[in-house]
Amino acid sequence: MTAEQVVFVLAAVVTLGSALGMVTTRSVFVGALWMIAVFGGVAALFILLGAGFLGIVQILVYIGAIAVLILFAIMLTPRVMGDPNAPRYNRQWPLVAVMASALASLLVALVLRTDWPLAQEGAPTITGFAVELGKGFMTTYILPFEVASVLLLVALIGAIVIAREE
Amino acid sequence: MSSVPLSWYLIVAALLFSIGAYGALARRNAIGILMGIELMLNAVNINLVAFWRYIEVTGLAGQLFAVIVITVAAAEAAVALALILAIYRTRDTVNVEEIDLLKW
Amino acid sequence: MKPYAVIGAFLVIGLLLPLMTVMAATLLSPRKPNPIKQDIYECGLKTVGETWVQFKVQYYIYALIFVVFDIEVVFLYPWAVAYNQLGLFALVEMLIFAGILLAGLLYAWRKGALSWV
Numbered sequence: 001m002t003a004e005q006v007v008f009v010l011a012a013v014v015t016l017g018s019a020l021g022m023v024t025t026r027s028v029f030v031g032a033l034w035m036i037a038v039f040g041g042v043a044a045l046f047i048l049l050g051a052g053f054l055g056i057v058q059i060l061v062y063i064g065a066i067a068v069l070i071l072f073a074i075m076l077t078p079r080v081m082g083d084p085n086a087p088r089y090n091r092q093w094p095l096v097a098v099m100a101s102a103l104a105s106l107l108v109a110l111v112l113r114t115d116w117p118l119a120q121e122g123a124p125t126i127t128g129f130a131v132e133l134g135k136g137f138m139t140t141y142i143l144p145f146e147v148a149s150v151l152l153l154v155a156l157i158g159a160i161v162i163a164r165e166e
Numbered sequence: 167m168s169s170v171p172l173s174w175y176l177i178v179a180a181l182l183f184s185i186g187a188y189g190a191l192a193r194r195n196a197i198g199i200l201m202g203i204e205l206m207l208n209a210v211n212i213n214l215v216a217f218w219r220y221i222e223v224t225g226l227a228g229q230l231f232a233v234i235v236i237t238v239a240a241a242e243a244a245v246a247l248a249l250i251l252a253i254y255r256t257r258d259t260v261n262v263e264e265i266d267l268l269k270w
Numbered sequence: 271m272k273p274y275a276v277i278g279a280f281l282v283i284g285l286l287l288p289l290m291t292v293m294a295a296t297l298l299s300p301r302k303p304n305p306i307k308q309d310i311y312e313c314g315l316k317t318v319g320e321t322w323v324q325f326k327v328q329y330y331i332y333a334l335i336f337v338v339f340d341i342e343v344v345f346l347y348p349w350a351v352a353y354n355q356l357g358l359f360a361l362v363e364m365l366i367f368a369g370i371l372l373a374g375l376l377y378a379w380r381k382g383a384l385s386w387v
Contacts, residue, residue: 023185
């Protein structure tokens with residue numbers, strides 16, 4: 001195995017192992033900590049794919065912001081954590097487990113049977129890509145750029161209206 | 167060319183998506199469900215970036231779309247958690263089995 | 271891929287160093303246990319009320335505002351590194367982007383979501 005394959009396997013094991021830990025652990029708080037490990041593993045996969053900018057965005061936004069938001073929300077709903085013996089799953093969980101395994105096998109079989117049309121080119125460097133992305137946002141992709149700011153505005157105002165105590 | 171084939175990334179993403187779907191459908195805690203959905207969005211992002219790397223590396227669209235997905239995921243998490251907090255304030259629970267007023 | 275090898279090496283060393291200190295402590299320190307030393311003890315003050323207290327929702331709103339402006343940084347960075355190659359149009363575009371988000375900040379401010387509680 002080459003060094004890249006070793007790093008890939010490590011990142012994949014961390015990602016999938018932490019994901020399993022996240023969905024099976026009893027406490028949602030511990031689950032949120034597993035989720036941070038999943039985000040870290042995905043960031044490593046991004047960097048391995050040559051998308052360094054996106055790897056850093058993943059750490060900045062997912063670990064730095066979304067995980068903190070989720071941990072805050074867990075702390076704000078303490079009566080959920082209060083009862084350590086409450087079941088973690090709903091009644092349909094065995095059925096869901098079967099369905100999720102079936103979905104996984106279906107997707108893996110599909111991936112292995114498809115003949116992907118690969119391109120033979122190297123990945124750009126991290127700073128080079130950020131410059132290209134900046135140019136893209138200011139020219140071709142100007143609409144998603146501005147829509148993103150409107151989306152964030154709507155989310156901010158909506159969440160404040162919903163969450164605020166009157 | 168990279169020594170890791172494209173299918174490896176796609177398989178990791180498929181497994182991550184299935185684990186996230188399991189978490190989203192089996193958890194009783196509404197925040198646990200949201201965390202499962204975040205895993206599914208991450209799996210989608212792995213797919214987008216892997217396809218960008220192996221098929222469309224000269225274009226911007228793959229990574230740019232992933233950035234937009236991350237933005238939407240953050241907005242979605244912000245509003246969903248606000249909803250969960252509002253439900254917790256009025257119903258005193260975030261167990262989705264007890265929040266069934268609209269069920270018939 | 272090469273600059274990331276340095277980060278990987280940093281990660282490995284960063285994990286090894288604290289492990290090594292803990293290992294060194296267990297290997298080098300003398301161990302003479304007696305019943306009093308091994309007795310279970312507790313320190314600190316007794317908690318007043320419940321351990322899991324109800325935090326104020328206000329903290330969630332601070333985190334929310336942080337998330338929104340964290341994402342703004344993600345969009346600001348590519349714009350900033352490409353700025354020299356772009357014209358006045360890009361500046362106006364970013365001002366519109368930041369202006370829309372500023373409206374959200376103004377709303378939060380007017381609603382008193384920024385005041386510390």
